[in-house]
């Protein structure tokens with residue numbers, strides 16, 4: 001009976017430890033991701049507006065801020 005209780009306490013402690021490690025690594029990787037997104041900007045070939053690469057429209061290897069500029 002006491003052995004089972006100790007096993008349960010050990011198991012709960014292990015889960016809490018693993019969960020804290022997971023949260024720590026998650027918090028660590030999050031700002032790194034934001035910095036990468038911030039660095040990955042391109043400027044529009046028409047008006048020179050800087051915007052994140054994933055928001056830009058790519059056409060023939062050039063980047064544009066909007067569909068209108070991409071078609072010019």
Ligand SMILES: [Zn+2]
Pocket residue numbers: 044045046047048049064065066069
């Ligand atoms: Zn533009």
